[in-house]
Amino acid sequence: MDATAFPYGLRVLVVDDDPTWLKILEKMLRKCSYEVTTCGLARVALDILRERKNKFDIVISDVNMPDMDGFKLLEHIGLEMDLPVIMMSIDGETSRVMKGVQHGACDYLLKPVRMKELRNIWQHVYRKKMHEVKEIEGNDSCDDLQILRNSFEGLDEKSLFMRSDSDTMRKRKDVDKDHADQESSDGNTVKKARVVWSVDLHQKFVNAVNQIGFDKVGPKKILDLMNVPGLTRENVASHLQKYRLYLSRLQKQNEERILGAARQDFSHKGTSENLNLRSSFQEQPSNIANGYPHASQNIQTQANMLDSQLEDTKSTVPLPVPDKKRTLASDAADSQNVTSASSLGGVLSFKSMPVNQDRKPSETMILECQAWTGGIPSKQFMQYPKHNHKRCDLLGDYSCLPKPDLEHPVGPSNLYAPPPLISMSCGMEGDARDFSDVKPAIMDCIKSLSPALTCTVDSVSVQLSDSVVTSIDGDLKSSGVDGLPSIKDCCLDQTNSQGSLRPSQEPSIIGSTELASLPEDLPSYPLHGVSLENIGLSSIDLLNYSDAMILSGLQSNWYDDLEFSSEMMDYPSIDECLFASS
C-alpha cells in the first residue's frame, strides 16, 4: 500500500460465492482506487490470507457462502490475521447484523452495495491504525507515530483525523470491542505491521503464554519469550485477546465434552464428581490456584489430618493468583476437597476425611490437591490433574494448578508426583508462602529434573480439547518438553480419546478423563515411572494409583505417614530443589 496516498491502493480481498457480485464488487473497488483480489470460496480466501501475509489491509466477505459460514471465516481472519473484516449480505435482518458484529465484523453492508459505502471502507483500516498510533504514543515511540501519520498524508482530511473525533472513535472502538474482545480495550491493538499468525507463530505464542502462566501473562512477556524478530508487542497484545476469547469458547465446549465422557467412563463413584470438579475448576481457575496454597499448607502426614486441613484451606493462602476468587476458592476448596476425597474413596487415604457435600466440585479438586500436599497419596494427585489440566490446557496456563503443590511445572495431570512434592515443601513450611516465589523455584527444579514434567502438562492440555490441542500441542513442544517427542505424540493421539477414561492408557494423555479414572483403580504405579521420559505414562500411572502411595519414594520424610508406595519416582533433584526452595 502506498503509504503516502492512503487510502489509495488499499489492498482489499473480496470473498463472495456469487460470481456476478464478485465481478461488480471488484469493479467498484477498483474505481475507488483500491487494489482488489477476488475469491469465490471462503477456504481459498483463508489460504490466500495465510499465504500472503501482510499483503492485505481489509477483507470484505459475504455472509452466506456454501463452503463455509461467513461468520466462521470472520472469526478465523480475526484470530489469525487480525484484519478488519466487513460482512455483506442481502439479508439485513438485525439479528444477522448483530451476529456479524458479535463475530468481529467492522461493518455490515447490505446488498446491493453502493459505491459510496465501498469508498468508506478505508475508515476501518484507518481506525485500526489509529489504535496503533495511540498505543505507540502510549509507548512514547514518537518515531512510530510519525511514520503512521505520514502514511495518512494523502488524506485531505488528515488534520481532521489527527484531531480524531474522540467521541466517534470511542464509539467505534466500543463497537469493535463488543464483537471481538476489542483490542483497544486494553490499548493493545497496536499492530503496525500486519502479522499473520501462522501455526508456528501461534505455537510459539502459546508456548510463551504457558511458560509465563496464563494469569500472569502480558504482551511484553510473551513477546520477549517468543523472540520473533519483527513481532511487536502490539501484535502480541491483540493476538492475546483473541486467544483468550478463543480459549474460553473451547473451554466451554471441552467441559461439556469431558463431563459427558467422564460420566460414561467413570465407573468409580468418585469419577464423575471428579470430572465435575474439573470443569468447575476450569471455571474458577483462580480458585484452584487459591485452593492449592491451602493445600500445601495443609500438608500433613496424616490423612486424617485432612479434615482439619481442609478446614484450614479456608484460610486465605497468599496465592499469587487472581485475588478476586481467592476467598471463593478457598471456601469452595474446602467443600470440594471433602467431596472429592470421598469420591476418591478407596484410592486415597482421604477416606477418613469428612466430605463436605456441599463443596463445589472445583473446590474439591483443590482440596484434593491439598490432600496431596498433606501427604495424601495418589488420590490427591489424581485430583490435581483433573482440574488442573483441564484449566491449564485450555489456557495453557498452569496457574490453576495448586500453586504450591503442582505449580505449573507439574502440569495438570501428568505429573502427579511432582506436585505433591512441591506442595509438600511449601506446606511443610507451614506458612502461607508466596507461592509465586516457590513456583519459580519449583519450576526450575521441575525443569531440571524432568522435562517430561513439563511435557506432561502439555499433554494434559492437549487432552482437553481437540481444537485446543492444536495450539497447545505447540506448547508442549516448546514449554520444556524438549526431547520428549514421545510424550507429545502420545498426547496427540490421546487427544481424541478424551472421553474415555483409561487409566492404563498412554501416559501422555492425561486428560481430565484420565484423571477421573485415577481414583478408580490405581495400580501401584511407581512414580519413577514418571521419569521424564514417560511423564505421560507416569502421570497416568499416578492416576491409577492404588492405595499404595506412589509418592512414598519421593520423599520419605515428607510423607512419613502417607501410604506411599516405596516406588517413588526418581526425583532426587526435585527433592533437592524443593527443599531448596523451602
Added chain:
Amino acid sequence: MDYSNLRRQAASMKKSLFDQGYLDEQFCQVEDLQDEASPNFVEEVVTLFFKDSGRLMSNIEQALEKYPRDFNRWDTYMQQLKGSCSSIGASRMKNECMSFRDSCGQGNVEGCMRSFQKVKREHAVLRQKLESYFQLLRQAGPAGAATRPVM
C-alpha cells in the same frame, strides 16, 4: 447507419424495462461502472448473471423434486438466487424469489411451486429483453462493438 436513432431506440427500450419494473436502480449502478477500462462491463456482468442464475435455478428445480418439503433447503437456494438478482437489479425476478421464500416460510408447497414457475418465467423474459437491448446497443454505435455475449 443512423446511430443516433439506434441509440434512441436502445434508450427507449431501457426506459421501458425500468418502467415495467424489470430493472431497478442497481442496473444503473452497474452501468456507471462501465468505463474505458472495461467498455463492455455491463454486458459481461449481465451475461455472467444469466449463466450463474441458470445454474442456481436448476439447483432449486432439483431440490424441489429430490427433497420434497425441504423448505429450509429450498429457501437457502432461493436466497442465493435472490442475492444474485440484486446484483444487476433484476427487480421482478427478485420479487418472485421473495414470494417463493414466503411460501417456504409458510410451508406452502403449492405456493412454492407456483412461485418458482414465475421466477423461471421472469428469468426468461428478462434474458430475452436484455439480449435485444444489448444487440441494439451494439448496433447503435462504435462503443457497442462488443462480441455478442452468450447468454
